Amino acid sequence: MNATPELNATGHSRSFSRRGFLGLTAAAAAVPLLAACGGGSASKGGGGDLIKFWDMPWATPAYNDAAKKITESYVPAGSGPKAGYQTIQWNNFYQTFSSAIASKTGPAVSTGGGFQAFQFDQQGQIAYADKVIDALKKNGQFDDFLPGVLEPFQSDKGYVAVPWQLDMRVNWYRKSLFEKAGVDVPKDWNGLLEAGKALKKIGAVGFMTGAGAGNFLGNHAVVQMMVNNGGGVWDENGGIDVMNDRNVEAVEFMYELYSNGIIDPAGVSYNGDNHDAQWKNKAKAAYGPHVFGLNNRIGDTSGDLLVADPIAGPHGDKATLLFPNNIMMYKNTPSQEASEAFLVYYMGKLKDLWQQKLMNALPVFKSITELPEFTSDPNNVKIVKEWQPIAKTFGARGTKLTANTAVLDGGQALTQFAQTVLSGKGDAKTALKAFEAGLKQVVKS
Amino acid sequence: MTTVNSGLSRARRGIAPGGAGRPAPQAGVNRASKLHGQTSRTYFWLILPSVLLLLLINGYPLVYAGIQATHDGSLIDAGNFVGVDNFSSVLASEAFWKAVQFTLVFTLVGVFGSWAVGLGLALLLRTRIPAGGLFKVLLLLPWVVPIVVSSTAWNWLVASPDSPTAKLFTAFGLETPLFLADPTLAAVTVCLFKVWVSFPFMMMMSAGALTSVDNTVYEAASMDGATRWQQFTGITLPLTARSTYISWILMTIFCVNDFPTIYLLTGGGPVDATTSLVVYAYRKVFQDFQTGPGVAVAFLMTITLVIVSTALYRQIRKSSVE
Numbered sequence: 001m002n003a004t005p006e007l008n009a010t011g012h013s014r015s016f017s018r019r020g021f022l023g024l025t026a027a028a029a030a031v032p033l034l035a036a037c038g039g040g041s042a043s044k045g046g047g048g049d050l051i052k053f054w055d056m057p058w059a060t061p062a063y064n065d066a067a068k069k070i071t072e073s074y075v076p077a078g079s080g081p082k083a084g085y086q087t088i089q090w091n092n093f094y095q096t097f098s099s100a101i102a103s104k105t106g107p108a109v110s111t112g113g114g115f116q117a118f119q120f121d122q123q124g125q126i127a128y129a130d131k132v133i134d135a136l137k138k139n140g141q142f143d144d145f146l147p148g149v150l151e152p153f154q155s156d157k158g159y160v161a162v163p164w165q166l167d168m169r170v171n172w173y174r175k176s177l178f179e180k181a182g183v184d185v186p187k188d189w190n191g192l193l194e195a196g197k198a199l200k201k202i203g204a205v206g207f208m209t210g211a212g213a214g215n216f217l218g219n220h221a222v223v224q225m226m227v228n229n230g231g232g233v234w235d236e237n238g239g240i241d242v243m244n245d246r247n248v249e250a251v252e253f254m255y256e257l258y259s260n261g262i263i264d265p266a267g268v269s270y271n272g273d274n275h276d277a278q279w280k281n282k283a284k285a286a287y288g289p290h291v292f293g294l295n296n297r298i299g300d301t302s303g304d305l306l307v308a309d310p311i312a313g314p315h316g317d318k319a320t321l322l323f324p325n326n327i328m329m330y331k332n333t334p335s336q337e338a339s340e341a342f343l344v345y346y347m348g349k350l351k352d353l354w355q356q357k358l359m360n361a362l363p364v365f366k367s368i369t370e371l372p373e374f375t376s377d378p379n380n381v382k383i384v385k386e387w388q389p390i391a392k393t394f395g396a397r398g399t400k401l402t403a404n405t406a407v408l409d410g411g412q413a414l415t416q417f418a419q420t421v422l423s424g425k426g427d428a429k430t431a432l433k434a435f436e437a438g439l440k441q442v443v444k445s
Numbered sequence: 446m447t448t449v450n451s452g453l454s455r456a457r458r459g460i461a462p463g464g465a466g467r468p469a470p471q472a473g474v475n476r477a478s479k480l481h482g483q484t485s486r487t488y489f490w491l492i493l494p495s496v497l498l499l500l501l502i503n504g505y506p507l508v509y510a511g512i513q514a515t516h517d518g519s520l521i522d523a524g525n526f527v528g529v530d531n532f533s534s535v536l537a538s539e540a541f542w543k544a545v546q547f548t549l550v551f552t553l554v555g556v557f558g559s560w561a562v563g564l565g566l567a568l569l570l571r572t573r574i575p576a577g578g579l580f581k582v583l584l585l586l587p588w589v590v591p592i593v594v595s596s597t598a599w600n601w602l603v604a605s606p607d608s609p610t611a612k613l614f615t616a617f618g619l620e621t622p623l624f625l626a627d628p629t630l631a632a633v634t635v636c637l638f639k640v641w642v643s644f645p646f647m648m649m650m651s652a653g654a655l656t657s658v659d660n661t662v663y664e665a666a667s668m669d670g671a672t673r674w675q676q677f678t679g680i681t682l683p684l685t686a687r688s689t690y691i692s693w694i695l696m697t698i699f700c701v702n703d704f705p706t707i708y709l710l711t712g713g714g715p716v717d718a719t720t721s722l723v724v725y726a727y728r729k730v731f732q733d734f735q736t737g738p739g740v741a742v743a744f745l746m747t748i749t750l751v752i753v754s755t756a757l758y759r760q761i762r763k764s765s766v767e
Contacts, residue, residue, distance in 0.1 A: 092731070094520075095731065098519070098520035101521055119734065123519055123521050123522055125521065211715075212604070212625065212711065212712060212714065212715075213709060213711055213712030213713075213714070214712060265626060266604070266606055266623050266626045267626070268626045268714070269604060269625035269711065269715055270604065270605065271600065271604070271712075273600075274600070274604045277605070278605070281607070284607075406734065407733060410732050411733050412540070412728050412729075412732060412733055413733075415712075415714065415732075416716055416717055419715045420716050423626060423715055423716065425716065442733045
């Protein structure tokens with residue numbers, strides 16, 4: 001009868017000592033420290049007998065299978081090392097790379113985040129690709145690059161990485177909704193405003209984007225509008241230049257779009273799936289910026305979802321954002337010459353990936369954009385002809401990329417700014433000032 | 446009333462009707478003391494491997510985190526020693542205090558909301574209801590289902606104006622709610638999601654504690670004329686207090702350290718409305734690439750958790766002594 005209270009009041013509770021309890025509590029409470037300081041999944045063997053090539057899941061698993069096959073088919077000249085392939089997941093990829101590099105078990109060559117090469121270059125881990133560029137000049141591939149794609153990678157010390165595919169923001173529209181609304185697809189900002197108002201009347205969204213968990217397209221959309229107006233986050237020398245007139249004008253226009261109900265008010269919380277669902281819904285998203293190959297991404301190749309013409313800002317500027325994904329080499333390698341030889345080989349095999357229709361991205365080589373497998377989709381042709389020539393990087397208004405662009409992309413300052421604008425809170429100048437202040441806190445001068 | 450109170454007082458001490466309370470001290474105290482000493486030594490040796498393992502697992506990251514928090518480096522290189530600069534910059538940041546505020550709300554709602562629901566259901570399931578076992582299993586599902594799955598389900602329920610919950614509101618003629626896009630509603634949604642995910646744990650803890658309360662205690666209280674509410678406040682709560690405090694400590698740690706519940710549903714947005722300290726620390730380290738300040742936030746969280754846990758531990762001791 002009295003057993004439970006007696007036990008509680010005597011023996012057991014006293015042997016459960018405070019010191020022991022505190023020790024265990026401290027251990028349990030240390031979880032955030034463990035999470036923060038990492039110890040990610042460093043994989044084995046950066047050096048050894050293989051050139052380790054780490055690649056990301058850029059498309060369906062079939063892509064990684066094909067990339068693995070290309071890697072493992074590499075036959076080195078002489079007695080050089082062969083190459084090994086490993087897929088690295090996007091989750092915590094920066095932690096994975098960092099811990100592997102720190103423990104000297106990282107790759108010799110890798111793809112990765114768009115600005116990763118610049119971050120690791122800042123930390124002295126990157127091997128420059130000048131000799132690879134020289135080899136590409138010799139084999140003719142250098143002249144095959146689309147205009148302007150190599151320039152962002154050229155630093156004072158050398159080429160930080162070599163671009164291999166382009167992630168571009170282009171404006172898409174759903175033809176049937178414009179027909180239903182009885183308006184033309186916009187060619188300038190004024191047209192965008194008028195079309196948006198007409199589309200709203202039929203319940204469609206005239207500027208669809210999303211800035212929820214893990215979805216950076218909304219962030220890109222706001223910067224894209226700034227760049228489209230001749231603005232940008234940086235000046236020509238890479239310094240912060242947020243409060244310029246063109247940016248203010250662009251952000252004021254975004255607020256105008258919001259106040260007219262042209263931007264979906266729920267968009268600020270759309271994750272990638274929610275965002276795509278709006279485009280899948282044939283009555284909802286009518287116009288807005290999205291990635292190359294949106295039609296394939298959401299499985300709508302009926303011809304109703306089309307790439308729009310680039311729109312002109314109030315001063316006649318036309319521009320969009322481009323994220324040149326790249327392949328980088330690391331100093332920790334069994335042989336720098338072997339890394340370079342492998343990268344030259346891999347660049348020569350890129351065509352296979354587009355021929356097999358595994359890639360949903362713009363290639364860097366003109367010859368690939370001329371392949372029938374690529375030109376079979378008229379949207380692709382339009383992007384190459386009309387959007388690629390006007391594309392600028394996140395480094396705009398400068399032309400070079402730096403480690404600071406990594407801090408901009410996905411950083412708290414830009415996310416907070418974009419979410420403020422896309423939820424119509426405050427005004428343009430206040431939002432831009434907060435953005436500038438946030439950026440100054442994290443950007444290294 | 447005096448009879449009721451005296452009955453409840455006896456019941457609280459676990460004394461059944463007609464019982465005599467604690468047994469009187471007996472002879473042979475020295476022998477008992479000797480045995481107690483031997484038992485303590487046995488406990489010590491049994492617990493030692495686990496404690497050593499915990500120290501090894503936590504020791505290195507703690508020390509390394511200490512180094513990172515006092516340096517200005519990256520994940521690869523520790524960088525230069527900056528003393529407490531990272532702590533002072535974090536403490537001076539408005540975003541940090543906003544995260545503190547949300548963490549407090551999230552933790553309070555998470556702990557007490559899930560405890561209230563869990564205890565209520567545990568009391569309900571204590572009564573004989575048809576298919577009680579099946580209900581218990583079903584009620585455990587939110588805790589058992591991986592958080593990625595449940596967050597996806599909640600996202601589907603609330604994310605867009607076309608989602609079922611939003612449509613339900615509009616069907617009743619209400620304005621379309623922006624559950625995740627409106628800062629206040631997003632905070633409410635995330636807290637409710639946390640309660641939903643956590644109540645099964647609290648239910649299990651409460652159910653376990655309730656089984657240790659003998660029915661005769663309630664019978665005694667009933668005979669003394671105690672109402673249901675008096676039985677709940679005078680018997681159920683005090684006799685399950687020890688388990689309750691432990692569950693509060695654990696849930697406080699779970700809530701403060703909870704990254705996926707928030708990050709998967711809102712990513713900390715909109716405009717930082719649902720950014721907790723652990724999300725803030727993550728974003729500092731992995732999105733702003735500010736390792737030192739991010740780890741400093743994690744350190745501050747750890748210190749706070751130890752203080753809160755100690756305070757709650759004192760409550761456990763008090764409840765044991767009473």
